[in-house]
Every structure is written in C-alpha cells, then in structure tokens.
Amino acid sequence: MTLTDSIASKIFNKACLSRAFEEELFQRVSKKEVKIPVYMSAGQEYISATLAVFLEQLSRAEKQIFIQHRGHSTYLSFGGSAEKLIYEILGDKRGCSGGMGGSASIQCRENNIFGHDGMMGSHGPISVGACYGNKKFTLCFAGDAAAEEDYFLAAIAWASTKKLPIWFIVEDNNLSILTEKRVRRCWEMQDVAKSFKMKAFDSSDDPHELWPVLEQCSIEEPLLLNVKTNRLFWHAGAGIDSDETPDLHESWLRKNGKERFERERRKIKTVWESCLKHLEKQ
Ligand SMILES: Cc1ncc(C[n+]2csc(CCOP(=O)(O)OP(=O)(O)O)c2C)c(N)n1
Ligand SMILES: [Mg+2]
Structure with a gap:
C-alpha cells in the first residue's frame, strides 16, 4: 500500500x-467573537490526516x-x-462536550475519541489502561512535553511489557508553550520507547516520509x-x-492548487454563520 496520488489526495482533503x-x-478569535482559550493545530494537521487515511485504507473501523x-x-x-466543535467553542450545549470542555477537552463519542482533562500526559496511562x-x-496523541x-x-513501559495494540503518536513541535526541547531534556522519545523494547520511529510530518514509516508498523503491536x-500559531x-515557521500546507497547495482548500473555507464559514444564527435565535 504505497502512497499513491489518490491516497495523497485524501490526506490533502483532510x-x-x-x-x-x-x-x-x-x-x-481575533475579532473576540470567541473568548475562551483555543489551542489551534494549524501546521500540525498532516499528522492526523495521514494517520486517519492510513487506518481507513486498512479498513480498521474499531479503534x-x-x-x-x-x-x-x-x-x-x-x-x-x-459543527459540534464550533458549538463547543461557543460554549453551547450542542457542542461535542456539551459546551463545557472548550477547545482543550473535545471528544467525539460516536467515533471513540476521548477528550483530555487538562493535566498534561494524564491520557497516557488512561489510554494504556483502556487498551x-x-x-x-x-x-x-500527545505533545512532545506531555x-x-x-x-x-x-505507561509506555507497561504497554510494551503487555504487548498492547496501542500506538503513541508524539506530535513533536519542539515546544512546551515556549520552552524548546533542548532546554527540557537531552534525550528523544523514540530512544526511550526503544529502550522499553517498543518499536519506535522518528519522522517528519511530511506524508511522503511518514507513510513509508507507517507501512512498517502493525496495529497488533505497541508503537x-x-x-x-x-505549530504555526501561539x-x-x-x-x-x-x-519564519515552515508551513507544509503551503507546499501541498502549490502542488494541488487552492480550489479544494477554498471550498473547505467556504463550507466552514457557512457552518460558523449558521451556528451563530441558531444561537442568536435563542
Ligand atoms: C501536569 C501539567 N503541567 C503543566 C501544565 C501546563 N501546560 C499546559 S499545556 C503545556 C505545554 C504542552 O506541550 P506539549 O505537550 O508539547 O503540547 P503542545 O502544546 O506543544 O501541542 C503546559 C506546560 C499542565 N496542564 N499540566
Ligand atoms: Mg509541544
């Protein structure tokens, strides 16, 4: 299952x-229509887009x-x-966490996506326990600091010992708020995992580099x-x-054109406006 143009196109869509x-x-947020703290993933989106498409190709529904x-x-x-994410950010009960989680603690029960409690890294042991x-x-999914x-x-060590079918995806943006990795530690996560006898890789988020790495991994084993x-924004x-932060999406737009992106932008704007209208009516 190589990264064909049609697979790349699915990654680009997401x-x-x-x-x-x-x-x-x-x-x-800039216009102060949104007043809660928001944690934007712009710049990092090719990681989950690639992972999601990879698992869709494996037809792995249950996760x-x-x-x-x-x-x-x-x-x-x-x-x-x-739509539910917008309602969540606007603090409405139709939100994916009933309007009480905000940007930081989103969840999707239909798709088994569990939100976070705010204590960095707590979901490591929770995910291992669930698995x-x-x-x-x-x-x-965890940040390089979490x-x-x-x-x-x-938790990683236990997952390795018990050979659990769990993948830890470290989104390594080099930052803990503003503190760089080199200030915080002299080691890398993939080396720690390997020392726990777990399969581990280091990759960039470019799907062309990440995909061949995923092809070497099994969903039956810890990784x-x-x-x-x-991270593009604050x-x-x-x-x-x-x-000067490099933006991977720019190179994908150059290759694929802006049409699809513009379409998504129009769609999202429409959904926002319709959510706001519903809220005004209340
Ligand atoms: C136990 C704990 N320590 C500190 C914090 C404060 N804090 C919130 S987010 C954050 C940085 C998180 O960095 P990382 O996990 O790399 O994720 P990123 O924000 O880079 O995506 C810190 C220090 C916290 N929420 N919990
Ligand atoms: Mg980080």
Missing part, C-alpha cells in the same frame, strides 16, 4: 478541512483515540463534526512514532510567534 477550520477560528489540548485536527480527521482492559486498537511526564513514560512538526489564542 488537511484542507483542518486548516480551513483553524483559519476561520483564528479570525473569530479508540485519546487526544490532548491541540486536538482540533485529530478530531476532524477522524470524523468529528465541525489493557478492552484490547481495542488504541491511538494516543510525553515527558513520568506517568506517561511508565511509538515521534513526528516532528511545526500556544493558545490567535497570534503568530514567528513568520
């Missing part, structure tokens, strides 16, 4: 949806997914409703993937730390 969502959200605060693109790539209990294929937590590391990526809120 990435366009996620980026369109985040760009619209950025505008609405459970644990995410943390920067999870909009994971939620959307794995089938979460954009240990029900043996369902499990994906645990994955450093002692309980997260111990850790450290995927290097770039840790929380609508702002830009640096204009």
Whole structure:
C-alpha cells in the first residue's frame, strides 16, 4: 500500500478541512467573537490526516483515540463534526462536550475519541489502561512535553511489557508553550520507547516520509512514532510567534492548487454563520 496520488489526495482533503477550520477560528478569535482559550493545530494537521487515511485504507473501523489540548485536527480527521466543535467553542450545549470542555477537552463519542482533562500526559496511562482492559486498537496523541511526564513514560513501559495494540503518536513541535526541547531534556522519545523494547520511529510530518514509516508498523503491536512538526500559531489564542515557521500546507497547495482548500473555507464559514444564527435565535 504505497502512497499513491489518490491516497495523497485524501490526506490533502483532510488537511484542507483542518486548516480551513483553524483559519476561520483564528479570525473569530481575533475579532473576540470567541473568548475562551483555543489551542489551534494549524501546521500540525498532516499528522492526523495521514494517520486517519492510513487506518481507513486498512479498513480498521474499531479503534479508540485519546487526544490532548491541540486536538482540533485529530478530531476532524477522524470524523468529528465541525459543527459540534464550533458549538463547543461557543460554549453551547450542542457542542461535542456539551459546551463545557472548550477547545482543550473535545471528544467525539460516536467515533471513540476521548477528550483530555487538562493535566498534561494524564491520557497516557488512561489510554494504556483502556487498551489493557478492552484490547481495542488504541491511538494516543500527545505533545512532545506531555510525553515527558513520568506517568506517561511508565505507561509506555507497561504497554510494551503487555504487548498492547496501542500506538503513541508524539506530535513533536519542539515546544512546551515556549520552552524548546533542548532546554527540557537531552534525550528523544523514540530512544526511550526503544529502550522499553517498543518499536519506535522518528519522522517528519511530511506524508511522503511518514507513510513509508507507517507501512512498517502493525496495529497488533505497541508503537511509538515521534513526528516532528511545526505549530504555526501561539500556544493558545490567535497570534503568530514567528513568520519564519515552515508551513507544509503551503507546499501541498502549490502542488494541488487552492480550489479544494477554498471550498473547505467556504463550507466552514457557512457552518460558523449558521451556528451563530441558531444561537442568536435563542
Ligand atoms: C501536569 C501539567 N503541567 C503543566 C501544565 C501546563 N501546560 C499546559 S499545556 C503545556 C505545554 C504542552 O506541550 P506539549 O505537550 O508539547 O503540547 P503542545 O502544546 O506543544 O501541542 C503546559 C506546560 C499542565 N496542564 N499540566
Ligand atoms: Mg509541544
């Protein structure tokens, strides 16, 4: 199952949806229509887009997914409703977490996506416990800082010992809020996982590099993937730390044209406006 043009096109579709969502959200946060803290995944969307398409190709329907605060693109790539995410961000009860979780704690019960409680890395042991209990294929998405937590590391070790069908996907944007990895540690996640006798890889988020890595992995076995990526916007809120951050989506737009992306943008804008209209009527 190589990364054909038709597979790349599916990855691009998902990435366009996620980026369109985040760009619209950025505008609405800037205009103060959204007042809660939001954790945007712009720049990182090709990770979940690639993972989701890869698992769709395997026809792996049954899975459970644990995410943390920067999870909009994971939620959307794995089938979460954009409308429910908007309602959530607007604090409405029609939101994916009943309007009480906000951007950081989104979930999608229909698709087995479990939201986060806010304590960094807590979902490591929770996802391992769930997988240990029900043996369902499990994906645990974590940031490079969350994955450093002692309980997260111990959870990886247990998953390896018990040979659980769980994949840890570390979205390595090199940052814990604004603290770079080199200040925080002198080791890499894939090396730690390997020392626990777990299969582990380091890759960039470029689907052309990530896909061949995924082809070497089995959903029957534990795995850790450290995927290097770039966070385009501030840790929380609508702002830009640096204009020089590389943007993978730009190169995909150059190759595929802007039409599909523009279509997603129009769709997302329409959904936002319809959510706001429903709220005004109340
Ligand atoms: C146990 C704990 N320590 C600190 C925090 C404060 N905090 C929230 S997000 C964050 C950085 C998270 O970095 P990472 O896991 O790499 O995810 P990213 O924001 O880069 O996507 C920190 C330090 C917290 N929520 N929980
Ligand atoms: Mg990080």
